[in-house]
Each structure stands twice: as C-alpha cells, then as structure tokens.
Amino acid sequence: MEKSRIQYSDGELIVHLYGEIDHHSVCAIRNGIDAAMYEKRPKSLVFELSDVDFMDSSGLGLILGRYAKANEIGTGIIVRNPKLRQENMLKMAHIQKILTIQHTEASQNEKKAE
Amino acid sequence: MKKKLNEIRCTFCSVSQNEALARSIVTGFLLSLDPDVDELADIRCAVSEAVTNCIVHAYRQTSGDIRLSMTYYSDRTLKITVADNGCGIADLAKARTPLFTTAPDEDRCGMGFSIMESFSDKMTVISHVGHGTKITMIRRLSPSDKFPPT
Numbered sequence: 219m220e221k222s223r224i225q226y227s228d229g230e231l232i233v234h235l236y237g238e239i240d241h242h243s244v245c246a247i248r249n250g251i252d253a254a255m256y257e258k259r260p261k262s263l264v265f266e267l268s269d270v271d272f273m274d275s276s277g278l279g280l281i282l283g284r285y286a287k288a289n290e291i292g293t294g295i296i297v298r299n300p301k302l303r304q305e306n307m308l309k310m311a312h313i314q315k316i317l318t319i320q321h322t323e324a325s326q327n328e329k330k331a332e
Numbered sequence: 333m334k335k336k337l338n339e340i341r342c343t344f345c346s347v348s349q350n351e352a353l354a355r356s357i358v359t360g361f362l363l364s365l366d367p368d369v370d371e372l373a374d375i376r377c378a379v380s381e382a383v384t385n386c387i388v389h390a391y392r393q394t395s396g397d398i399r400l401s402m403t404y405y406s407d408r409t410l411k412i413t414v415a416d417n418g419c420g421i422a423d424l425a426k427a428r429t430p431l432f433t434t435a436p437d438e439d440r441c442g443m444g445f446s447i448m449e450s451f452s453d454k455m456t457v458i459s460h461v462g463h464g465t466k467i468t469m470i471r472r473l474s475p476s477d478k479f480p481p482t
Contacts, residue, residue: 238355241384242348248439272355272373274380275443283439303373310450311431311443 222247224254229261231293236269241276248280252287263288268299277304278311285316296320335406337480338364343399346391346416354383354400361402362410366476374451375410375471381444382414382467388440390418390465406480408473412452413466420461428457 221243223234233251237243255263265281267273281297288295295317300308308314340361344350355376362372379400386398399415421427428449433442449455452469459465 238352240348240351240380241388242351244439245348272376272380274377274384275441275447276384276439278443279439279441282441303370307443307447310446311441 231260238272239277378451415466417464421459
C-alpha cells in the first residue's frame with residue numbers, strides 16, 4: 219500500500235504521508251525521502267500529515283532523523299497539518315523547537331466544518 | 333470486587349508487519365467495551381510502541397516470539413502485557429529516559445517508553461539481560477452507557 223507521495227514545487231519538497239505510519243511503513247519510505255531531498259536540495263522539507271490516521275514514535279523518528287540531514291544542506295523542516303494527537307506527540311519530544319508546525323487555511327476550514 | 337470479564341493471549345513473530353496486526357488485535361478486543369475514540373487511540377499507540385521495541389531492540393538482528401495479552405475487568409480497567417525473550421535491558425532507568433535511544437542511526441527517537449507511560453495509568457517493566465523483557469500497562473477506561481452490554 220502506498221504510504222507516501224513526494225512532490226516538489228516552489229522550493230518545497232512535500233512528503234505527503236497517508237494512513238498508518240509505524241516502524242514498518244517508515245522503513246519503506248525513508249530512503250525515497252532522503253534521495254529526493256539530496257537531489258532537489260529544497261528550501262523546505264514539508265511533512266504533510268493531514269491524511270495520517272495513526273503515527274507512533276517511529277513517525278517522530280522519521281521526522282527527527284531527516285532533521286539532521288536537512289540541517290546539513292540548509293533545508294528547513296515543516297510539519298504541516300498534524301492532527302491534535304500527532305501535534306501533542308511532536309511536542310512531547312520537544313521538536314517544535316527545531317522545526318515549524320504549520321496549519322494551512324484549507325485544513326483550518328475543514329476543522330471548523332467538522 | 334472487580335471481576336475478570338475477558339482475556340486474550342496471543343503469540344506472533346517479531347516481524348514488522350505484526351505492528352499493524354497488534355493494533356488490529358487491540359481494536360478488535362476492545363470494541364465490545366465501547367471505548368472512547370481517544371482512549372482507543374492511546375492504547376493502540378502504546379501497544380504499537382511496545383511491539384516495535386520487541387522487534388527493533390529485543391530481537392535486533394534475530395527473531396523470536398512476541399506475546400501479547402490483554403485482560404479487562406468489570407471496573408473497566410484493562411491490563412496489557414507485551415513480553416519477549418530477547419536481549420533484555422541492562423539499564424532500565426536509562427531506557428525509560430525521554431529521548432534516550434540505543435539506535436539513533438536507525439532513526440529511533442527514544443520516545444517509546446515515554447509514550448507508553450503517558451498513555452497508561454501505570455506501567456511496569458521487568459527485564460533480565462539475555463532472557464527478555466515484559467511490559468505491563470494498566471489503563472482504566474472512562475464509563476460508557478453501552479457497557480456492560482444488556
């Protein structure tokens with residue numbers, strides 16, 4: 219099953235994650251993200267989490283692990299549209315200090331509609 | 333007096349596909365308790381962490397059995413154990429420290445124990461180096477008017 223889609227636009231390398239992100243799925247998508255990051259050397263590496271139904275510490279590890287590499291090539295990391303549970307988990311690991319958590323307007327409107 | 337109402341015990345191989353299987357077992361087992369959505373998500377995540385630890389750390393380059401058991405009682409407390417016969421943990425205090433990990437190069441972030449701890453009311457770890465580790469988590473679910481089923 220496809221767990222991620224990677225696209226590049228306007229200096230952003232966007233990694234759209236889907237479904238359940240655990241140790242098993244992370245192993246399958248990690249190398250693809252690294253390869254694309256080194257090829258594009260984007261201004262930002264964006265993890266789009268709006269379609270993630272489940273994430274555990276392996277997902278945190280995926281994001282944190284990319285941080286070290288991204289930092290070396292001057293790429294910033296943005297976590298976009300995490301659900302409340304995932305945002306709380308990110309904060310538990312204090313990683314909001316080293317990366318940006320962002321909620322786009324579209325997902326805000328969705329929230330209001332719910 | 334609280335009564336034991338249901339129990340499941342299962343053993344599966346330490347392959348990473350079984351992380352999702354373990355979460356499905358949790359969901360299936362707890363469904364009849366009509367758990368709150370967030371509580372169910374907490375417990376699924378806690379079990380996922382425990383099972384991942386068995387695969388990534390306990391059995392490392394080897395493989396073995398992971399034993400998952402869950403029991404629920406009439407007062408809506410849930411007891412979960414996850415046990416392995418892997419390498420064991422030499423320094424438990426260190427292992428339980430947030431952000432500590434023995435495998436940073438594999439993108440482990442050292443939050444497994446912290447997450448299990450925060451998603452359960454009580455967590456105990458018994459570990460013997462060379463013999464294995466057993467995690468016990470207790471979590472009391474909030475009341476539901478659909479439970480006990482009439």
